[in-house]
Amino acid sequence: MAHDLLILAGDGIGPEVMGEVKKVVGWFNANGMDFAVEEDLVGGCAYDAHGQAVSDATMDKALKADAVLLGAVGGPKWDKVPYEVRPEAGLLRLRKDLELFANLRPAKCFDALADFSSLKRELVEGLDILIVRELTGGVYFGEPKEIRDLGNGQKRAIDTQVYDTYEIDRIASVAFELARVRDNRVCSMEKRNVMRSGVLWHDVVEEVHKARYSDVQLNHMLADAGGMQLVRRPKQFDVIVTDNLFGDMLSDVAAMLTGSLGMLPSASLGAPDAATGRRKALYEPVHGSAPDIAGKGLANPIACILSFAMALRYSFEAGEAADRLERAVEQVLAQGVRTADLIGPEGGAPASTVQMGDAIVAALEGN
């Protein structure tokens, strides 16, 4: 039976990088796999088409798909649209309505690119961190979330950070499970010295650890100290588990350490279905829509292609295919193929988005 893949390329460089992913999907279809691809709109382009950052019809497709691949959303063009229908609202609705509570953000440093990091080479060479970010709770979704007019020219803005025990339990469990197939270490980050949600977070992670994962090494760090340690000695970490907002900040810092934002994929997973064991899932690059370079053939498609590799691994039990795709990417990098973002001071002619995609598809043959 075909795997249903819903592609939401989105805005900015989204459609360009997704074009290369479609080639990769095509290669796997020509080599024994069976993906049925459907495409639809999300973000600013969806707003332009029907005044919504993601339509109900698109949501229906997303709910039914085996996996969603998303490019990127947003851009200055939509800076003035109403808050409820801004491009990001489409992404947030997808995460929330698909209940994709577990956001996996690997920060891996590619050997061929270690010199691109702003950190000293020895600090990032071989870096392999996995940030597990809670994605459907916290300050992103808590109510009240509003701006009140107080009169006298004063307004009051309110956002609410809310976490329930079960939300922390399930994300901690994901982190521990993933640690077991990695280096078996989890660091949990919060601000329990200031936030009540940090206190609950800390305590629930402790309980889950004691009850079910005491074989995994666990430590706790305040999120500010965690940000510091990421910059200071990133290789001390294996799996980091943290809430939605801290995860947003910390994963961006971690991404930067690798020197190549254009390389980093992510997976957002729901709970396994009780009957089928299937998880809802959305895969997307960590980078944004980069409106400044959109349409110029400059974008690096690797983050989006590696997001598809994560889909192969987590949604389609095709770990070998995922390995093959990742090897193809490494080979192309080792051959010196570079999009503009990967050209260092020594210079050289950049490959276009399309050339990079073609090189990866060609490398799939040999791997």
Place this chain on the structure above:
Amino acid sequence: MAHDLLILAGDGIGPEVMGEVKKVVGWFNANGMDFAVEEDLVGGCAYDAHGQAVSDATMDKALKADAVLLGAVGGPKWDKVPYEVRPEAGLLRLRKDLELFANLRPAKCFDALADFSSLKRELVEGLDILIVRELTGGVYFGEPKEIRDLGNGQKRAIDTQVYDTYEIDRIASVAFELARVRDNRVCSMEKRNVMRSGVLWHDVVEEVHKARYSDVQLNHMLADAGGMQLVRRPKQFDVIVTDNLFGDMLSDVAAMLTGSLGMLPSASLGAPDAATGRRKALYEPVHGSAPDIAGKGLANPIACILSFAMALRYSFEAGEAADRLERAVEQVLAQGVRTADLIGPEGGAPASTVQMGDAIVAALEGN
């Protein structure tokens, strides 16, 4: 008339580093200035003494003092004390009750220490950023802030981020004022794509800029992208203005860039008094209480000494004295005096806390 200085050395390495500050104060007293020093407790030691992280009597003294110097609070010894009286609560009460809404955190890279940064030397050499962090609002103090028992073994933790127009207005004004005597550039950071408080923050900063500071260059960045840019190209920033929680995270990341957390001071300022023009103020190092090295004579007193330099500048209109103290620190570093945290792979014998303090006092003579 004597300047009233309240010293709250706190926990861990606090008393040690403050011992060196007292020598520096003594030197200025012997050279024409007039500080009347009083000492009291804050943090874990205050809890041990009277079951409160800061007593009402201490608060009275703090309200009357011309400036408060704080060492550091907290440590594992107090991990299990009730939330309301944990060591950090003392610091938070001081900030809140003195209305110290403006937290100034310079991240300056000392030439002699540029190789200590985990970033490549050329990226941090000459780095001079000022983070202006809102300190009495946001998620640190908003209500509700509680853990509710929902039954069924479930708890719900809630923290509330609240910002009113006037709070954003006044911190933005501080940032613009400070930018004018620096490189005249302000970058404001929030998450307006996710948080209503980010929207209000952005809009009020824009209005303040337009109404009163249009001579200053202003740009906006999402806080996650801001964290990334701090790691990627820190020298692009002059003044960064941001909320309490983002400021906590971003200033720690920025601090780490300089390579030497033991070097970084901070100032927390209130509004100028309508009658006297005097601002309430608290000065403290950015580093924590470092319980692991407390009592061993290993701590670097420079951050605390430079916090006193900020006091000279911002509370006592003694800019020349502040310059002199800062030059003394630079000279001692240039001479190669190093506490243990500043010893690189090349090794060398570390100076103790006391030796570093003595060297700085000696250098004051010549500067």
